[in-house]
Amino acid sequence: MLSKRIFLWIFFVALLAALPPFVLAIGQPFYLDLVRRIMILAIAAISLNLILGYGGLVSFGHAAYLGIGAYTVGIMGFYGLTSGWLQWPVAIGASALVALAIGAVSIRTSGIYFIMITLAFTQMLYYLGISIAEFGGDDGMRLKSRSQFPGLIDLGDPVAFYYVALGLMLLSVFVVFKIVNSRFGMVLRASKSNEARSRAIGFSPYPYRLAAFVIAGAMCGLAGALYANHTNYITPGLMSWQQSGDIMFMVILGGMATTAGPVLGAFVLLLVEDQLAGWTQHWQVIFGPLLVLSVIFFRRGLAGIFTKPDA
Amino acid sequence: MLEVRALTKCFGALRACDGIDFDVREGETHAVIGPNGAGKTTFISQLAGMLRPDSGRISFAGEDITSLPAPKRARKGLARSFQITSVYPEFSALDNVALAVQAHSGHSFRFWRTARGDPALVEPAERVLEDVGLLQRKTILAANLAHGEQRQLEVAMALATEPRLLLLDEPMAGMGIEESQRMIALLSRLKQRKTIILVEHDMDAVFRLADRISVLVYGRVIATDSPEKIKLNEEVRKAYLGEDL
Numbered sequence: 289m290l291s292k293r294i295f296l297w298i299f300f301v302a303l304l305a306a307l308p309p310f311v312l313a314i315g316q317p318f319y320l321d322l323v324r325r326i327m328i329l330a331i332a333a334i335s336l337n338l339i340l341g342y343g344g345l346v347s348f349g350h351a352a353y354l355g356i357g358a359y360t361v362g363i364m365g366f367y368g369l370t371s372g373w374l375q376w377p378v379a380i381g382a383s384a385l386v387a388l389a390i391g392a393v394s395i396r397t398s399g400i401y402f403i404m405i406t407l408a409f410t411q412m413l414y415y416l417g418i419s420i421a422e423f424g425g426d427d428g429m430r431l432k433s434r435s436q437f438p439g440l441i442d443l444g445d446p447v448a449f450y451y452v453a454l455g456l457m458l459l460s461v462f463v464v465f466k467i468v469n470s471r472f473g474m475v476l477r478a479s480k481s482n483e484a485r486s487r488a489i490g491f492s493p494y495p496y497r498l499a500a501f502v503i504a505g506a507m508c509g510l511a512g513a514l515y516a517n518h519t520n521y522i523t524p525g526l527m528s529w530q531q532s533g534d535i536m537f538m539v540i541l542g543g544m545a546t547t548a549g550p551v552l553g554a555f556v557l558l559l560v561e562d563q564l565a566g567w568t569q570h571w572q573v574i575f576g577p578l579l580v581l582s583v584i585f586f587r588r589g590l591a592g593i594f595t596k597p598d599a
Numbered sequence: 600m601l602e603v604r605a606l607t608k609c610f611g612a613l614r615a616c617d618g619i620d621f622d623v624r625e626g627e628t629h630a631v632i633g634p635n636g637a638g639k640t641t642f643i644s645q646l647a648g649m650l651r652p653d654s655g656r657i658s659f660a661g662e663d664i665t666s667l668p669a670p671k672r673a674r675k676g677l678a679r680s681f682q683i684t685s686v687y688p689e690f691s692a693l694d695n696v697a698l699a700v701q702a703h704s705g706h707s708f709r710f711w712r713t714a715r716g717d718p719a720l721v722e723p724a725e726r727v728l729e730d731v732g733l734l735q736r737k738t739i740l741a742a743n744l745a746h747g748e749q750r751q752l753e754v755a756m757a758l759a760t761e762p763r764l765l766l767l768d769e770p771m772a773g774m775g776i777e778e779s780q781r782m783i784a785l786l787s788r789l790k791q792r793k794t795i796i797l798v799e800h801d802m803d804a805v806f807r808l809a810d811r812i813s814v815l816v817y818g819r820v821i822a823t824d825s826p827e828k829i830k831l832n833e834e835v836r837k838a839y840l841g842e843d844l
Contacts, residue, residue: 471701471709471717478698481687488647488681489760490673490702499708 296594297548304454308447320446326558327453328514333538333550334460335507340536341544342468343500344480345395348403349410350535352390353383353505355417355527357512362522363423365432372435372443376513383509384502386413391501395494410527417524428523435517443517453514457551460507465547467503476500477545541582543589552590600625600794601646601764606655608641615641616652617818623764628786628795630805633815634838639798640682642815643768646796647679648672660763674703678762680753682769682798688742692733692752695741696724699759724759731755731785747778754785764794771801783807806830814838 304323311319332354339345360379369375394405418426434443443449467473479486479493486493516522525531534557542553560578564571586592603621607614615638623629633639644650646657648669657665664672673679687695697720701707704719714720728734731751736744741752750770757765770786771779783804789795790808799805805812806826813823816838822829829835 466713467710469713469715470711471707471714471720473710474694474698474701474714475707478687478690481689482685484649485681485685485687485756486698486702487649487669488673488679488685489699489756490670491707492668492670496707 293548293594301454301458305451308450312447317446320450322558322562324446324450324453325515325518326554327450327457328511328518329535329538329558330457330551330554331460331511331514332508332535333542333554334457334464335504335511336535337539337544337546337550338464338467338507339497339500339504340539341546341549342473342480343476343497345497345501346403346536347394347406347501347504347532348529348536349390349406349408349532350504350508351527351529351531352410352413353387353508354512354515354531354535355413355524356383356386357509357514358516358522358526359417359423359512360509361435361513361516362429362431365435366423366429370433370436372437375435376510379513380506380509383512384506387502387505388498391498391505395497395501407529407532410532411529414524414527414529417527424522426524428521428525431516431520431522434520435513449517453518456510456514460510461547461551463507467500468545472496472499537579541579541586541589543586543591546589546591548594549589549591556590600660601796602656602658603646604656606642606645606657607653608638608645608650609653614818616645616655619655619815619818619820621813621820621823623794623796626794627810628790628797628808630797630799630809630812631815632799632802632805632812637815638818639815640768641818643679643766643796643798647677647766673760673762676761676763677766678757678760678764679766680757680768680770682772684746684749684753686741686749686752686756689740691738691740692728692744692748692755693721693724693737695752696727696755696759697721699756700724700727703760727755727759730758732781747774747781750774750778750782751785754782754789758789762793764796765789766796766798768798769800770797771799771804779804 307323308320311317332350336347336350339347357379360382361375364375364378390406390409394402397405423429441448441452468477475491475496479491479496483493515526538553538557539550541557542551543549561575564574601623603619606616606619608616619642631639631642641650645652648667652665656663659675659677687698700720700723725734728737731754733748733751733755736748741749744752754767754770771782774782779801786808797808809826811823812826812829813820814829814835821834821838822832824832
């Protein structure tokens, strides 16, 4: 099974790597932009999968870290700090800190309360984004310049930026894969499977869950920093509950607690959305039922088509 | 080794545990029996730290553990098995036991090295599986094990934490005769080297395994004695009216 999985991954990565020269050759650079956006949001989905899929923590506020990451880049740029070497680590660190604060409170609850608390915190950040006029308020803020990596890479070059996003997406997949198979990951997954049993053999799930929550927040913060550079424009909408729902849906559609699931989910969700939006203005009318059907028929997500169940 | 004094737990007006005094000596197998609803599971849950007593004191190896949460008690060497099978169903038998080994091998904030295949976890886990007779089934998902095998896995997970005191909550629950015999054989081997509290309905098992027996009725211990004397005890016979001891 493993070799088939690796083969599929190599095929998929080769496809993505070959895309830029291909779309430029046929004169459709628009697709470069689309796929780059998908890969960036896939990083957010990969990070959510760590806590939602493997940890059983149904966070309905994951877009918060997308927003924190993006606004960090925007605000630092606003004050003239445009170095990516500075912006990105700060974006990751700030997201981790916010995740620590939100997680420390919300992980003490469970079930519906956890969902509601994570949602509430993110709504607070959303309204904070709306209310600060200096950084654009409701209208959002334009990035003065993209993050600067002098001598290394120019994010203004769409192809270079595309490969940065691809590289970081694959790195995220690998990092989460390593984490969930480590001792730490086993505790996280076991505590999702049977919390009473974990406590009985001597694990306190709380610190492990909190650590996973912080890692997921940090990773999503990186996605936010990328997203700000991608759109060149940051709005509070990035932290809206619809955005959180989108990320969550990518994970569920693709397959929770699977390595490839969130990536598959991000690609399928956003490509279908893009196609339907091209046909009709009322694309959501078709999109909604499609999502419902996909959840009914692919219980274990799209990744379940390729793989057997795994603990 | 374990000392319980005046342990009381109420659920509303029901006194599930009503001033229980209870001692376990190093090396003994101490059975707790009693009719349904006598408060056995409530009692065990308080020993394991899953329920907080209303009053009373529990000390373990000379240390007051009354307010210690379950994970800390487990790390101090007090392991339990559950009456209703409680394993990790989506994990293999080996993973289940390896997790129990991991639980007492220091903290688990190790994010990178793969846990499966780590000899420090796998080797002890395999030894325990061999001990309970499940080694050939190690790759099977716990959910797909037979009921009797899941009960063995329960015991294996408790054992893998290298406990000083083993709390077994009805290990024979729901077992057929043949499975019960296998479990009894396993427990009689364990009792050679472990201190055990055994809560059990199967009187055959209790009288074969226990060094001492405490009888719990309506949340009170009405007698604690050797199996022979418990059999002859009038009060116990009354409590078990109609049941053959």
